[in-house]
Amino acid sequence: MKKQFLFCILFVFILLKGYAQEVDEEYIKANYDKTEEYITMRDGVKLFTSIYTPKDKSQKYPILLNRTPYTLAPYGEDKYKSSLGNFPQMAKEKYIFVYQDVRGKWMSEGVFENIRPTRSKDNKAKIDESTDTYDTIDWLVKKVKNNNGKVGMYGISYPGFYSTVALVDSHPALKAVSPQAPVTDWFIGDDFRHGGALFLMDAFRFMYTFDAPRPKPMTNADAPKGFNLISKDYYKFFLQNPSIGKLKDEYLGHTVKFWDDLAKHQTLDTFWSSRTITNYVNNVKPAVMIVGGTFDAEDTYGAFETYRQIEQRNKVNNNILVIGPWFHGGWVRSAGDSFGDIRFGEKTSLTYQEKFELPFFDYYLKGKGDFKAAEANIYFSGSNEWKTFAQWPPKETSTKTYYLKQNQKLSTAQPQNNNAYTEYISDPNKPVPFQEGIITERTREYMIADQRFVANRPDVLVFETDILEEDLTLAGPITADLKVSMTGTDADFIVKVIDVYPDATKSTSPLSEKVVMKGYQMLIRGEVLRGRFREGFDKEKAFKPNEITTVKFTLPDVAHTIKKGHKLMIQIQHTWFPLVDRNPNQMIDVFKAKEEDFIKNTHRLYFDKNNSSSISFSTL
Numbered sequence: 179m180k181k182q183f184l185f186c187i188l189f190v191f192i193l194l195k196g197y198a199q200e201v202d203e204e205y206i207k208a209n210y211d212k213t214e215e216y217i218t219m220r221d222g223v224k225l226f227t228s229i230y231t232p233k234d235k236s237q238k239y240p241i242l243l244n245r246t247p248y249t250l251a252p253y254g255e256d257k258y259k260s261s262l263g264n265f266p267q268m269a270k271e272k273y274i275f276v277y278q279d280v281r282g283k284w285m286s287e288g289v290f291e292n293i294r295p296t297r298s299k300d301n302k303a304k305i306d307e308s309t310d311t312y313d314t315i316d317w318l319v320k321k322v323k324n325n326n327g328k329v330g331m332y333g334i335s336y337p338g339f340y341s342t343v344a345l346v347d348s349h350p351a352l353k354a355v356s357p358q359a360p361v362t363d364w365f366i367g368d369d370f371r372h373g374g375a376l377f378l379m380d381a382f383r384f385m386y387t388f389d390a391p392r393p394k395p396m397t398n399a400d401a402p403k404g405f406n407l408i409s410k411d412y413y414k415f416f417l418q419n420p421s422i423g424k425l426k427d428e429y430l431g432h433t434v435k436f437w438d439d440l441a442k443h444q445t446l447d448t449f450w451s452s453r454t455i456t457n458y459v460n461n462v463k464p465a466v467m468i469v470g471g472t473f474d475a476e477d478t479y480g481a482f483e484t485y486r487q488i489e490q491r492n493k494v495n496n497n498i499l500v501i502g503p504w505f506h507g508g509w510v511r512s513a514g515d516s517f518g519d520i521r522f523g524e525k526t527s528l529t530y531q532e533k534f535e536l537p538f539f540d541y542y543l544k545g546k547g548d549f550k551a552a553e554a555n556i557y558f559s560g561s562n563e564w565k566t567f568a569q570w571p572p573k574e575t576s577t578k579t580y581y582l583k584q585n586q587k588l589s590t591a592q593p594q595n596n597n598a599y600t601e602y603i604s605d606p607n608k609p610v611p612f613q614e615g616i617i618t619e620r621t622r623e624y625m626i627a628d629q630r631f632v633a634n635r636p637d638v639l640v641f642e643t644d645i646l647e648e649d650l651t652l653a654g655p656i657t658a659d660l661k662v663s664m665t666g667t668d669a670d671f672i673v674k675v676i677d678v679y680p681d682a683t684k685s686t687s688p689l690s691e692k693v694v695m696k697g698y699q700m701l702i703r704g705e706v707l708r709g710r711f712r713e714g715f716d717k718e719k720a721f722k723p724n725e726i727t728t729v730k731f732t733l734p735d736v737a738h739t740i741k742k743g744h745k746l747m748i749q750i751q752h753t754w755f756p757l758v759d760r761n762p763n764q765m766i767d768v769f770k771a772k773e774e775d776f777i778k779n780t781h782r783l784y785f786d787k788n789n790s791s792s793i794s795f796s797t798l
Contacts, residue, residue: 201266206258209233209269214255217317219281219288221305225314226250226285226395229322230262230275238326240353240543241318242273244333245311245340247388249284250277251398264332264510265531271540274325276318280340281310285395292389292436293339293364295452296346307339308346315349328543330354332535334507335477336361342455342484345462354542356535358469359477359506360484365450366715367479373707373731374715375670376440376768378759379412379620380476382425389436412617416756417607420776423769441769446715456487465542466497467534467551471504472559472737473517473625482655482735485570499570500534501737502526502557505622509535518623519687520700523562558651559702560677560739571654571735575796578650580643580746582783582791588641588748598786604637604669606763606776609755620757629676629699629749639783642678642747650740654796656703656733660750661789663727666763666779667720671729672754673793674704676747677740699747702738706758707731710765720765726789748793750783 211231216224228250232239242263244250252259259277262269269275282290297306315329329351333341338360345355365371370381390402409415419425426437443449451457466488470481485499502509503522514527534551541549552566567574580588584598611617613624614631621627632638658673679685679698687693710718712729721727740746753760762771763779785791 201261201269203258203260206230206260206262206269209272210258210262210275212255212258214253216287217278217314219305219310219313223281223286223288223305225278225281225287225310227276227278227314229318230259231322231324232272232274234272235324238324239272239274240326240328240330240539241276241315241322242268242539242543243276243278243311243315243318243329243331244337245278245280245307245314245331246333246337247280247283247290248336249398249401250279253285253397264334264535267531267536268539271536273330273539273543274322276322278314280307282392285397287395290392292439293361293453293455296343296455296458298452298458300448301452307343308348311340311344312347312349315351319351326543327351328353330356330539330543332356332358332539333360334358334510338477338480339455342459345464345466345488346455346458348463352464354465354467354539356467356469356538357484358481358509359471359474360455360468360480361477362456362480362483363450363454365446365454367483367734368477370440372479372705372758374446374711375706375708375761376422376759377757378416378422379756381437381440382429383620385437386430410616410618412619412756413611417609420760420773421769421771422759444767444769445711445718456484459484459488460491462488462492462495462497464496465538466495467500467538468497469500469509469530469535471502471506471508472557472735473503473622474506474508475620475622475625476506478734482570489569498551499554499556500530500551501555502530503559505625516688518626519628519689519693519695519698520559520626521685521688522557522559526557529564556653556737558653558737558739560741561649561651565737571796572798575653575798577794578797579792579794580748582641582748582785582793584785586639586641588643588746593785593787593790595786596788599782599784600639601780601782602637602639603778603780604752604763605778606753606760609753609760610635610638610751612754612757617756624701624757625704626701629674629701630697632751633699633749635751637751637753639750640747641750642745644745645680646740646742646744646746649742650746651798652702652736652738652740652795653798655735657794658729658731658733659794660729660791661726661784662729662791663724663782663784664721664763664779665723666777667723667765668761669709669721669752669763669779669781670706670754670758670761671709671731672704672706672751672758673733674749674751675702675733675736675793676700676749677702677738678745678747680743680745682743703733703736704754705731705733706754708761718765726784752779752781
């Protein structure tokens with residue numbers, strides 16, 4: 179009894195000690211001092227900055243900087259954040275945490291510009307986001323007491339863009355940078371445009387408040403309110419408002435210069451190239467850790483492309499990649515043991531935090547530990563395992579091509595028949611929904627969701643393999659090579675790669691026992707190409723009606739194992755609504771298209787020996 183009593187006392191003590199160490203606002207107040215400063219940039223504009231400094235002055239600390247357009251709230255030196263850094267352990271580890279409202283946002287002075295162009299020989303601007311970062315770091319290392327002269331940066335999404343920008347002509351004190359799901363290319367693959375097509379729902383919802391004009395510096399308490407639909411049905415709403423241009427007149431009149439920019443720049447011109455930060459990541463000196471999620475609805479492309487460009491542009495670099503089975507920011511916003519209906523083998527986010535992010539900054543900013551992460555650290559869903567590689571995509575991969583065939587078949591054997599095709603109609607007035615049910619929001623789970631809800635539609639083509647006799651591990655980008663013809667002069671092409679669960683599966687959904695996993699069609703990757711850009715994003719080219727044409731494009735990287743006993747499925751469609759704006763199927767200005775401009779398109783997809791359509795994968 180005495181031993182049991184002592185054990186209980188010890189257990190309670192451990193619980194209380196653990197509770198006392200939980201990070202919340204009181205913990206931050208007890209362990210950090212907060213100051214607020216206006217830091218002057220080289221052109222005289224002042225940027226509002228919050229600085230949290232450890233109360234313990236027994237040692238010097240490195241600085242961790244986060245620059246954001248999303249507000250550094252709370253404002254006021256007596257008001258503290260409830261956490262610092264990306265996750266609680268970072269606050270316990272003790273850094274000097276610095277948050278800054280970027281130029282023209284919230285309490286900072288100046289004029290905000292979306293993904294502000296980077297200075298170059300063609301852009302003679304005095305400032306850009308890299309100079310603002312440089313000037314901020316310079317002030318911090320000179321003015322903030324008790325810093326050790328080393329600075330790190332991190333950020334998710336838009337703050338990830340500001341992290342990447344810091345690599346351009348970086349300050350000597352900047353030693354470690356982690357762009358996470360970074361905004362990278364808003365025309366080809368991130369956020370508001372994919373393959374040249376407008377991601378309508380995301381752009382409309384985001385820009386309504388984000389790009390609202392700011393007459394003067396303001397706190398988050400004065401922020402514009404979000405847009406609420408009376409119908410709560412986005413599918414219906416966007417069908418009833420077919421003109422993208424008029425959406426601004428009707429709903430965005432108070433705001434959104436950037437919406438006008440979208441309309442003015444509908445090809446990959448200098449407006450977009452000057453805003454593509456990966457064009458400028460040369461001579462990178464800090465250690466870099468790119469982080470992303472394979473099921474990130476916003477910036478999957480950005481993570482892979484940022485890593486790829488740093489590797490290509492810097493023969494000598496210290497640049498690594500960490501990719502997990504995460505939604506946008508899921509590596510710090512969830513445990514990472516499941517997503518949607520799909521379970522993973524561990525709490526992948528905790529693995530990331532403990533094995534990668536904290537050791538990365540501790541090593542390069544404090545000289546603590548021995549950070550020996552691999553070049554590419556990738557979690558493969560399906561097999562549910564981490565794999566490491568000397569490069570990404572892995573040099574160990576080989577290309578495996580699957581051909582689309584008659585009778586909805588998918589096979590590695592090339593077609594031998596002649597004049598084989600399937601003919602079908604796509605009607606933009608009855609578009610294929612991108613997620614099941616009434617669409618009241620764009621869920622993050624659509625990236626991994628069951629596709630059976632559209633598989634029986636006549637305007638969705640379905641091809642699948644026989645039951646796989648061995649595991650199929652996909653590792654890298656995917657190439658769709660389609661031979662098509664149509665009655666119209668333009669069309670969108672949506673390709674979806676799917677893992678079909680067997681009827682004998684024992685898998686269960688973590689969300690609900692009512693979800694049937696037998697025959698589940700798990701989306702691995704889906705992407706769109708606006709057909710007019712099939713020969714390059716810098717020019718538009720109409721299709722000639724009824725002429726066989728090649729449409730070839732690349733889907734973002736995947737890391738997934740389709741297990742033995744499952745099937746590989748490909749779905750092809752031409753609408754994905756209202757995620758993607760509708761293509762009128764004519765070579766006209768989409769922003770000016772009226773209701774009567776959206777016409778049916780009769781398509782043919784070919785799969786014979788002379789015109790074979792295929793999907794190619796990098797496989798391990």
